Amino acid sequence: MNHYIKKMLPNKCRVYVAVAALLIGAASCTKNFERYNTDNTGVSNADLKADFNDLGAYLKTAQMAIYNFSGGGDPNSFQVQQNLNADCFSGYMMSATPFNGGRNNLNYFMMTGWNGEAFKVGYLNIMAPLDKLRRNGIDQSFPAVWAVAQIIKVTGMSRVTDIYGPIPYSKAGSSKADIPYDSQEDIYKRFFLELDSANTSLRAQISNGTKLPFDFSQFDLVYNGDFNKWLQFSNSLRLRLAMHISKADRATAKLQAEKAVNPANGGVITENSGNMNVKVTGNGLTNPLVFLAKNWNDISINASLQCYLTGYHDPRTPKYLDKSTDTSFPAQYIGIRIGSITGSNAKDDYKGYSSINYKGGTFTLNTPVQLMTAAEVYFLRAEAALNGWNAGGAVQQLYERGINISLEQWGVPDAAYATNSTFKPDAYVDPKRPANNASAPSDITIRWEDGAAEAKQRERIMTQKWLAMFPEGQEAWTEFRRTGYPRLFPVVNNNSGTTISTNIQIRRLPFPQNEYNTNATEVNNAIKLLGGADNAGTRLWWDRE
8 A cells, every 4th residue: 555655656755844844745745655654754753742833734734635635736636536536426517628538437437547546645645644643642642632633534534435445444554565455344333433532532621621732723724723613523424424324234323323413422513613614724725626627627517416406496506606608508507417528529618618606706716625514414414313313303304404504604595495395406408419418317396295205305305415515526426326316417428338337327436556556465355345346336335225
């Protein structure tokens, strides 16, 4: 694993002690990862223990790496880590650029060079800097700070396992070679234990009110040093992970979900002030999604999202989307069907279709990165309540609160939206290529119906949850795979060679090629844990029909 990452970066990288250099350099110098598996060469433990400023930089690096901020105005890594994968597979986005001559992940021609980026970032920029904190005794000296580090690690690495399935986790960092993979079931069990440990430390810190000998807020890019809010996010994250496994291990899912929402454990996020948003801070750092849309014009809106928003007359539409700029048809909100861009498309054919709203000011290069919202938590609770579990409220109450707090988040409160019983998603009409046209993806309406079939109730919850989570495509893709909702348009062109079903759609990314090159025995053992071929059509452990 460390050999894989080491080969990904240029040899000219050097290790810097200064905080500013750590923020930029840690994202690009893979030689740091070699020390993750060996020792602390380069910066002495004594020097770092004497000054938390240096250690705090590792914490900031890991927070930014969850979504992979990019330094120096270069968001290439984020683009292949998430944007040209999960953001598009989730139904949120689609690129008008015909990468690789039009044959790429967006029409299921899986690009080896793209598929390892999330793996690399997880270990180099999340696991490695956080392990540096542990090796310097932060878990013993400042347990509440280590608790935040644990929560960040679970947040980031849960995304990595939900991309690939089995990954090295319990033994990561223990050696240079032959690093074993854990099953996804065991990884999730470990996540819950790590959240237990973090919550114990946070509650102790909150209870005793001990003042830290440094200003923790300057290293906290999310909650400005507020441990109460970190505790609520930790519980909300536990709830998210519990719902992920609700089909694979229902008993554990129920136990963990009810534990998460129990007020005695500190509560979950209930207001938008508790949303998990990572600030964009540091020289040359930007919100990478906005950079791709605004500066490179490399990402547009997916037809699935557009058809739900316009069909529902959703008041968030002008907040989320810009109208088209292609002068060959009237300005409108119009997305691109995934898989419709091929080598035969001229490069600029679809460049004028709708993008995220950076022109109207909703999204700027400095917009904090959204990773979890109060709305998502209400929808998670609504689904848990639909399962018959104690979620601290009735299904309809939680569902409607999820809708309305999302509208409040975006500054478009609308009391009539949640009770509308007539609006339905639109059919898709491509203004330039009628061959891409498609019937409406669903006939689901918005208003809650107690007497509706359970499948319809689940679809309502998941559809509105999906609309509320925008633009966070990684979690949206996970929930689409787990539940089958919302119903999304399939790819127009499927170049997978039958390994991915057009109707079932893509389920994961293959393991990185460099793992085969440097950790072959263990990656082949991981395929056995996966329970299917190492291709993008194989379901993960929690992904049950």
